[in-house]
Amino acid sequence: MKKLIVVYIFLLGLFALYLFYYKSTSLNETALEKAQEGIRGNMNEKYVMVTFQAGHDYWKRALKGFEDAAGALNVSIEYRGAAQYDVHEQITVLEQVIAKKPDGIAISAIDPDKLTTTINKAIDAGIPVVLFDSGAPSSKAQTFIGTDNYNAGVMGAQEMASLLDNKGQVGIVTLPNQLNHQERVKGFLETMEKDYPGIKVVEVKDGKGSEPISRMAAKELLSKYPHLNGIFATEAIGGIGVGSAVSAVKGKNKVKIVSFDTDKPTLDLIKDGTISATLAQGTWKMGYWSMQFLFHLNHKLTADSKLGNISAPPLPPNVDTGVSVITKKNVGDFYGQ
Amino acid sequence: MKKLIVVYIFLLGLFALYLFYYKSTSLNETALEKAQEGIRGNMNEKYVMVTFQAGHDYWKRALKGFEDAAGALNVSIEYRGAAQYDVHEQITVLEQVIAKKPDGIAISAIDPDKLTTTINKAIDAGIPVVLFDSGAPSSKAQTFIGTDNYNAGVMGAQEMASLLDNKGQVGIVTLPNQLNHQERVKGFLETMEKDYPGIKVVEVKDGKGSEPISRMAAKELLSKYPHLNGIFATEAIGGIGVGSAVSAVKGKNKVKIVSFDTDKPTLDLIKDGTISATLAQGTWKMGYWSMQFLFHLNHKLTADSKLGNISAPPLPPNVDTGVSVITKKNVGDFYGQ
Incomplete structure (x- = not known):
């Protein structure tokens, strides 16, 4: 009788273990499977936004968009900019950023021609670059995101x-x-x-x-x-x-x-x-899609990588972020943005 | 002695259960934490691409881009299209798609004016819509992704x-x-x-x-x-x-x-x-970014939701997917695309 109880408890224990094992395995597999899917990076990835007149309110919403995308994608960002409206200062800042080899740089170019050499230097060093707000059409950067x-x-x-x-x-x-x-x-x-x-x-x-x-x-x-x-x-x-x-x-x-x-x-x-x-x-959109595009370049999520050695630009070359009309009716929405 | 064995096995069982429970909980928490980060949906979400002349090779790469984005985002897609170059057939197909209340529709409009009413019907029903390849500027859809x-x-x-x-x-x-x-x-x-x-x-x-x-x-x-x-x-x-x-x-x-x-x-x-x-x-890019944009509308990942009740279009209104030049040198890349 007692032997039977021992065997009974033993079998019950095994069954419980089996149930838990089954549950934990299937849960973990699903959860890990899920974690591997989706579009996400890791916090060691660093993307940098570079502007000029860095303290100006105008950039706040662009940086917010950049931050929001980075948050969604689970990566890190940094904001750098020339303090003044000075092309030489922006070149210096950009050189410093390149030296740190970040995973991507979004630039608003104060002077497209004078910045082209430094922008190309970043691209030649293998760093993904997009231009936003103010482009540099003669540089090797293939994407501009801003107002048409x-x-x-x-x-x-x-x-x-x-x-x-x-x-x-x-x-x-x-x-x-x-x-x-x-x-x-x-x-x-x-x-x-x-x-x-x-x-x-x-x-x-x-x-x-x-x-x-x-x-x-x-x-x-x-x-x-x-x-x-x-x-x-x-x-x-x-x-x-x-x-x-x-x-x-x-x-x-x-x-x-x-x-x-x-x-x-x-x-x-x-x-x-x-x-x-x-x-x-659409400054929030400029920052948000700059971050998304840099992430796509860095992780090779573009047609290039999906379709072999295809001779096509990896990203849309021009993104018009549009304008919206503000009148007395909706002006309240825009304070503090 | 036998009693002791029973108690022993019982305690051993409890400990094993505890270990398994602990392991499964901690693993699941990490995995779920990860799953909550990144940009991802779930397979119950269904996004539909609607074209005309549905069998035409031209759409293959657009659909591949749509699929690639859906794969990365962990959501489901469906491809529907008018078989012929026939606006009434495309209207019928679009009506059928709307009736199923999908999470988003990407449309290439065979005739912008004649399709506007049906496109607006989808938007009024709360279904996110983007236009790609061939737009419908007078509809309520706010984004067009295609060749400039x-x-x-x-x-x-x-x-x-x-x-x-x-x-x-x-x-x-x-x-x-x-x-x-x-x-x-x-x-x-x-x-x-x-x-x-x-x-x-x-x-x-x-x-x-x-x-x-x-x-x-x-x-x-x-x-x-x-x-x-x-x-x-x-x-x-x-x-x-x-x-x-x-x-x-x-x-x-x-x-x-x-x-x-x-x-x-x-x-x-x-x-x-x-x-x-x-x-x-850039047909792959048209499909890929159509899917991404629909996902962003459906999950409210745009400035609208991030910045309160702001009176701005949620997505870039125009995305130029660009063209690339094919010559004898790179024609090999494009066969079988």
Whole structure:
């Protein structure tokens, strides 16, 4: 009888062990199988974002996107940048970053031509590189992630047309010598001409990226064209100058202003009605997809590696991160971004 | 004595159970911790790719990219398509797909206007949608992933200029009524005008996407312009027609042909030297990033969810997947893709 109990307990123990073993094995296998799947790196991987004017608010959302992607992918990041608007300083910073052999570098190039040699040095050293916000088309870097400025100009024209009920006179205050601003103006002008025959663009003026000069330019437009209905400013500082000219010379809400970017003074002028709309760039998206693309290059997750020795660029060469229109209605969403 | 053995076995069993329990718990915790990191879904998620002319080779690489991304992300996919080049059939297929409430749909739209209502129906039902290869700009879908045809024309011009040592006469055979082909021609013409003053584009002809008509168009170019040095064909069937005209009327290697896409007959003509270069579209990238973007929409991994109620498009609105140049040197990479 007691022997039977011993055997019974022994068999029961074996069965329990078997159950636990079975359960733990199958659970572990599933869990490990899962852990091996998915797209993830490890915390020893380091990706670096390099900008210029590193303290500027503009980069905050780009860095947030970079961080968010790194968090999702389980990798580490570092932010480096020239403190000033100085190409030599950015070259020095980039040289220092290259020396540390990170797993990828996302760069916004202050000067595409002068940075090309250093960018190519990174690529020749086998470090994945993407350009964001401000590209370097003649470098060996194959991907640019940023605003398509022509499309941004198209959006600006559509917003202006909607503010003016598709009729009236419009002026532009811009930086005529800078490529991104030329493209914004081109998109604006071609859209007005093609889609809004009731709107006439009367003059394009140089605001030199300066608040007082842009204010003066706007004043001249307002006195030269007494029936002026709107002004498009292709950058934020100019938009603030235009805003102060319009507020001073005429009553608010008469001349509609469409501006660019989302610094605090611009948002304040949206809130008080001086500026009717501003175009926000997709800076979070620039940072997020820069990180994703660098990860894909570093882990060889692209067509290159999937399809053998194929002579195709591994990533999309151009990603337009778009602009969104900010007005009084949604300006609250953009404070503190 | 026997009692002692019973107690002994019982205690031994408890200890073994404890060990196994401990091991399985700690392993599972680590594994689950890992499984929570990284970017991954689960196999119950289903994403659908919808095309037209579903059996066509052209979609194979796009589907491979879609599959590769789904594999990396641990989710399921399905491929559906209209068998014919028929907008009503594609609408029916899309309706059937919507009824199954998948986690995302990537569509190449045979006819942007006629499909817009059905695409919007999917979005209104809360299903993430991206357009690839052929977009639907007036629909509510916010992202298009495909070839920037203007840039493709620029690449075609650069390749032609390099083949002709920057001088000579060039003709074009195209589909003048289709937007994507208009853009290819525009990019080609503007690049020649701006960057290659030694090259003159003598005439643009309609090949109607037909091999015999394109052959006839090329014959006319060859007889009208006896000093013709090159022909740019903006689509593959036309390129084959142009190839046969050039082979028949003149000796090979005299008139250089730059064509489009990578179907087998085109690759064969590259191999035998009739066509000097063809432009391969980034179809793998279209499929891969369509899947990634749908996953990001479905899992709310975009700025929208990371930054509160922000009034910005969640994904980049335009992704240019680029083209790569195929010549005799690298044509081997593209067979069997």
